[in-house]
Amino acid sequence: MAEPFNPFPIYGYFGPTYFCNRDREKSSIISALQNGRNLTLYAPRRIGKTGLIHHVFHHLGKKWNCVYLDVQEAFSFKDFTNALLAAVLNAVSKNSSVLKKFQDWILTLRPVMSANPHSGSLQLEIDFASDAQQRTTVKEALRLLDSFGPGVIALDEFQQINAWDKDSVSIEGWLRSEVQHLKNIRFIFSGSQFHLLSEMFNSAKRPFYASTQAVAIGKITAPDYTAFIQHHFKDNRLKIGTEEINQIINWADGNTYNIQLFCNRVFSKTRKEATPEILNDSILEIYAENKLSYLALSTSMSKYQWRVLTAIALEGKVYQTTSKDFITRHDLGSSASVLRALEFLTSRELVYQYLDEAGKSYYEIYDIILMRWLQKK
Ligand SMILES: Nc1ncnc2c1ncn2[C@@H]1O[C@H](COP(=O)(O)OP(=O)(O)OP(=O)(O)O)[C@@H](O)[C@H]1O
Ligand SMILES: [Mg+2]
Incomplete structure (x- = not known):
């Protein structure tokens, strides 16, 4: 796994060393997956859902095929189908024996393939003739993946399927029945729009009603984050006092992304010890970068x-x-x-x-x- 330049990365997942805690949540998710239960993962924005999914993937071990898909990037069922196929392909690419089988099958669909220049991951585009063909393709892909042994598919920001212009309720019902037929594949449905996601899983009228175990994640506790921050400063022969750490956590209101962002700045400016001036400069820098967009917001x-x-x-x-x-x-x-x-x-x-x-x-x-x-x- 690549090392971040700064021990407080603000994008991506860089392994357990750079991930604070979430031990309880990780164990409970892994136990659910190992025991055949699908999950719904709720949390407000930027608390760490996506990070936790990758953390769980990291700990599941090589036996598992782990597929991650950000549904927010799919604006239609067609986008979703293409993105899901690419996500499965990327997930099985580490496993040469199953990769061949999946690739052979996908090539029969005549995809246009390319590599994402930033991440290096594969992307593909298939020109489907109809909705029905898409459904058949997703079904076949899922059944093929299922035949490869234990797997998990994380559909992040899953509530987004409600925004598709096609009949999303019928897709929801169809997907629910497909999910039910799989023996080895478990699902994590996650999202930050609590009311939409909760409506999908907790309303008796909806296809996914009562079909998953709910996991809600909240703020990481201050003592846990304090120990984590102190450890990384110490590890780089730098100092930071508990008072400064408290100020960071309070300013960030305990929100994971904001704590990381603040720590990233403070760390990059610290030569020996994080001083109140460094904290202040970091805050001013963050404000300066956001000022224009906030002013634009005020006129909107x-x-x-x-x-x-x-x-x-x-x-x-x-x-x-x-x-x-x-x-x-x-x-x-x-x-x-x-x-x-x-x-x-x-x-x-x-x-x-x-x-x-x-x-x-x-x-x-x-x-x-x-x-x-x-x-x-
Ligand atoms: N436990 C953690 N320890 C350290 N950094 C974390 C942790 N969890 C998340 N992060 C970092 O915090 C940032 C926000 O996390 P993430 O993207 O996982 O949140 P999210 O809840 O999925 O946000 P969104 O609602 O925007 O999708 C990321 O940069 C991630 O690297
Ligand atoms: Mg996310």
Whole structure:
């Protein structure tokens, strides 16, 4: 596995050394897969779903064919079919005996093949004559993979299939029945749009109802992340105090991506010890890089919507957006206007509804950097 240039990578998976904790989640997912259970993996954005899937793949061992597919990149069933075939091909490419069988089968479909110049992975494009031919192809690919022994297919951002223009409900039902027929292949359906994914798996009207085990992942605890950060600084003969680490974790609101981003900057600037000045410079650098897009964002909505967004940022968490307290503190007028603005901000995924430990829901700005930037203005 390639080594990252900095022990706090912000893209990709570089092996367990650069991955903080998630031992419990990893074991529970592996145990489910080994015992024939399919999974749904829920988490808010940038908490570490995709990373965890690759971490699980890393630990499953060579016997397993591990297929990863980001459904968000498929805008239609045809895209999905092509991407799935390419993902299976890439997954079995490490295993020469089955690779030959899969390749021979795929060549009969006359694909146009190319290599992604960035990742080196294979891409392919087949010009399907009909929807029916696509279904047959997916079915054959899955059955072939199934005949190769244990395997797992992770369909990341699976809720995206709802956005396909074709009849996605019928595809959902068909896929569910295909999944059911496989003996050796397990599925991980993951996504960050909780309401869409949860509707697919928890509504009795939907084909995937009650067919999976749900795994929810949350923030990595502060003590675990502190130990991880300290270890990597020490490993490079650098120092960082617990106070500085606390500041990083608090600023990032415990969000994995933001902690990694902040640590990546601080690490790159540290020669001996991470000082408060280095932390401050890192934050200013992050703001400077995002400023233009935030200014563009402010002009893409009404002044009132921007004020509601700012009010939520200033509060951090808002449990009752229509409470008198909140409205008067920020001079927001009527509760009906707040609700309308909130609907707009939620639909653009600028504001997210989360559940706290007690199960109470609250609103928070999704992009923590934007939240911090609005707070300091
Ligand atoms: N346990 C971890 N330890 C260290 N870094 C992690 C960990 N989990 C994720 N990361 C890093 O944090 C960033 C965000 O993680 P990831 O992409 O897995 O999140 P996600 O929940 O899939 O996000 P999205 O909702 O955008 O798809 C990535 O750069 C990843 O490398
Ligand atoms: Mg992801």
